[in-house]
Amino acid sequence: TVGLTLDPTELLRLELKGQLSLDPSDVETASVDFGRMHRAEPWGVLHPATGADVSRLVKSAYESTHGFAVSARGHGHSINGQAMTANGVVVQMSDGKPGMQRNIVVSQESMYVDVWGGELWIDVLSSTLEYGLAPKSWTDYLYLSVGGTLSNAGISGQAFNHGPQITNVFELDVVTGKGEELTCSEESNSELFHAALGGLGQFGIITRARIALEPAPQMVRWIRVLYSNFSAFTHDQEYLISLHGHQDSQKFDYVEGFVIVDEGLINNWRSSFFSPKNPVKISSLNVNGDGGSVLYCLEVTKNYRESDADTIDQEVEALLKKLHFIPNTVFTTDLPYVDFLDRVHKAELKLRSKGLWEVPHPWLNLFVPKSQIAEFDRGVFKGILGNKASGPILIYPMNKNKWDNRTSVVTPDEDVFYLVALLRSALDNGEETQTLEYMSDQNRRILKFCKDAGIKMKQYLPHYTTQQEWIEHYGEKWTQFYRRKMEFDPRHILSTGQRIFKPSFNPSSASW
Numbered sequence: 001t002v003g004l005t006l007d008p009t010e011l012l013r014l015e016l017k018g019q020l021s022l023d024p025s026d027v028e029t030a031s032v033d034f035g036r037m038h039r040a041e042p043w044g045v046l047h048p049a050t051g052a053d054v055s056r057l058v059k060s061a062y063e064s065t066h067g068f069a070v071s072a073r074g075h076g077h078s079i080n081g082q083a084m085t086a087n088g089v090v091v092q093m094s095d096g097k098p099g100m101q102r103n104i105v106v107s108q109e110s111m112y113v114d115v116w117g118g119e120l121w122i123d124v125l126s127s128t129l130e131y132g133l134a135p136k137s138w139t140d141y142l143y144l145s146v147g148g149t150l151s152n153a154g155i156s157g158q159a160f161n162h163g164p165q166i167t168n169v170f171e172l173d174v175v176t177g178k179g180e181e182l183t184c185s186e187e188s189n190s191e192l193f194h195a196a197l198g199g200l201g202q203f204g205i206i207t208r209a210r211i212a213l214e215p216a217p218q219m220v221r222w223i224r225v226l227y228s229n230f231s232a233f234t235h236d237q238e239y240l241i242s243l244h245g246h247q248d249s250q251k252f253d254y255v256e257g258f259v260i261v262d263e264g265l266i267n268n269w270r271s272s273f274f275s276p277k278n279p280v281k282i283s284s285l286n287v288n289g290d291g292g293s294v295l296y297c298l299e300v301t302k303n304y305r306e307s308d309a310d311t312i313d314q315e316v317e318a319l320l321k322k323l324h325f326i327p328n329t330v331f332t333t334d335l336p337y338v339d340f341l342d343r344v345h346k347a348e349l350k351l352r353s354k355g356l357w358e359v360p361h362p363w364l365n366l367f368v369p370k371s372q373i374a375e376f377d378r379g380v381f382k383g384i385l386g387n388k389a390s391g392p393i394l395i396y397p398m399n400k401n402k403w404d405n406r407t408s409v410v411t412p413d414e415d416v417f418y419l420v421a422l423l424r425s426a427l428d429n430g431e432e433t434q435t436l437e438y439m440s441d442q443n444r445r446i447l448k449f450c451k452d453a454g455i456k457m458k459q460y461l462p463h464y465t466t467q468q469e470w471i472e473h474y475g476e477k478w479t480q481f482y483r484r485k486m487e488f489d490p491r492h493i494l495s496t497g498q499r500i501f502k503p504s505f506n507p508s509s510a511s512w
């Protein structure tokens with residue numbers, strides 16, 4: 001293999017319980033991701049059977065004369081090649097087939113579950129539900145691996161209340177860049193524990209996670225209301241997340257929202273909710289807002305047990321009464337908790353059936369400080385985007401005090417910040433505004449707008465191509481991030497696809 005910095009015979013001699021595969025179909029799978037914009041072919045793919053397999057592989061990379069890159073790959077749902085490596089070895093932590101759980105162990109007494117790092121969240125959920133329990137903090141989509149989301153943060157509408165997924169973990173097993181498999185938590189090896197959480201795979205490969213559980217709700221009341229006035233919308237979102245310390249009956253369990261810039265609500269792949277029972281056209285709403293055709297949809301839920309079905313109406317009504325949405329735009333559905341959590345998968349199946357899932361996804365996720373979100377609205381939603389969304393645009397606030405500053409993730413320096421997620425799909429259908437080039441250019445314009453306007457945002461699921469940009473991204477946390485890298489992965493073996501640290505071995509042949 002051209003440019004290979006490793007001795008294949010050495011690797012093939014490793015005593016592994018799992019399998020080191022050179023099969024072209026395994027290599028192909030590991031060469032692409034959900035973004036469909038990058039490609040890098042690894043030399044081989046390890047399907048580990050245990051953490052010890054991962055440890056042996058990384059140790060051989062660390063100790064070999066030349067060194068080689070090792071990248072964990074969860075479900076490959078990154079956008080910019082973060083789980084790829086050219087010429088090195090990809091550790092396929094998740095085989096991507098739901099229902100193939102490894103050793104999932106639930107402790108009912110201590111309310112946690114121990115799972116393999118490559119486990120998909122959908123499988124974690126189905127296993128814990130057998131005990132009437134469920135994790136507290138989620139992502140909108142459950143076909144993601146535990147190690148993959150914990151390497152970022154893992155956020156959804158519960159984060160205002162419970163914090164991101166990385167604040168709901170008790171313990172990890174991590175294989176460091178030296179090949180040692182260590183158990184870490186707040187109490188022991190705490191530096192590694194905090195480094196790995198939100199650590200973009202830079203400090204080790206998470207082979208086991210101990211995740212906090214709560215009694216699983218049975219049912220969900222799912223509510224959407226519309227706004228034309230952005231400040232009324234954000235005022236209400238901020239009010240709802242300020243209730244995080246209140247009793248369960250006095251707050252919603254989930255707070256999100258999205259922007260509607262297209263002509264109709266049904267165009268958006270996450271909004272099947274509105275149809276066919278509630279088909280809504282913006283023009284039919286007779287809106288005289290401040291934003292032309294831009295609307296905002298607040299999305300909230302309240303969990304309940306069937307035995308509480310009589311009090312849920314009053315609790316929801318009391319909360320909705322405090323809000324300032326457009327009258328008569330309340331859309332409500334009741335559904336089982338699992339169906340709510342797994343809602344995006346339904347949209348996936350629909351898109352797959354039309355060949356619209358495996359297309360390029362130039363996604364952009366930003367954390368925008370509360371004090372600058374109105375400016376962002378003016379410049380981006382009502383400005384740069386024009387009248388075309390080409391995918392869902394999520395916007396919801398979170399409380400910074402639910403994030404642990406000792407972890408590796410960086411967020412804006414304000415008590416409340418918003419996630420803005422532009423989740424767009426590029427199509428090759430002859431329409432200029434739907435092309436990858438057009439959307440990538442818009443993303444660049446959005447980033448430039450933020451810079452020029454002094455909007456102190458941070459990228460979530462960040463992507464940069466130079467170390468200088470990474471240094472700026474981490475700001476005052478860079479020194480700590482760098483020190484942790486030197487301690488836990490001194491040869492820069494791990495997750496080179498993030499492009500943060502050049503490998504110390506033959507960098508020209510790695511995935512840079």
Ligand SMILES: Cc1cc2nc3c(=O)[nH]c(=O)nc-3n(C[C@H](O)[C@H](O)[C@H](O)COP(=O)(O)OP(=O)(O)OC[C@H]3O[C@@H](n4cnc5c(N)ncnc54)[C@H](O)[C@@H]3O)c2cc1C
Pocket residue numbers: 033034071072073074075076077078079082083084093117118138139140141144145146147148149151152153154155156200201202204205206207461495497498
């Ligand atoms: C349809 C869709 C919906 C999404 N919704 C949300 C959402 O609601 N909230 C949210 O927070 N995110 C969301 N994401 C983003 C998602 O959390 C990240 O892309 C995450 O990285 C995906 O997990 P994965 O298992 O596919 O990771 P991969 O893409 O496989 O890996 C991501 C990074 O983590 C590293 N990594 C993977 N496994 C491990 C491990 N075990 N130990 C250490 N490092 C590891 C990889 O090397 C890579 O650098 C969504 C993505 C998609 C495609």
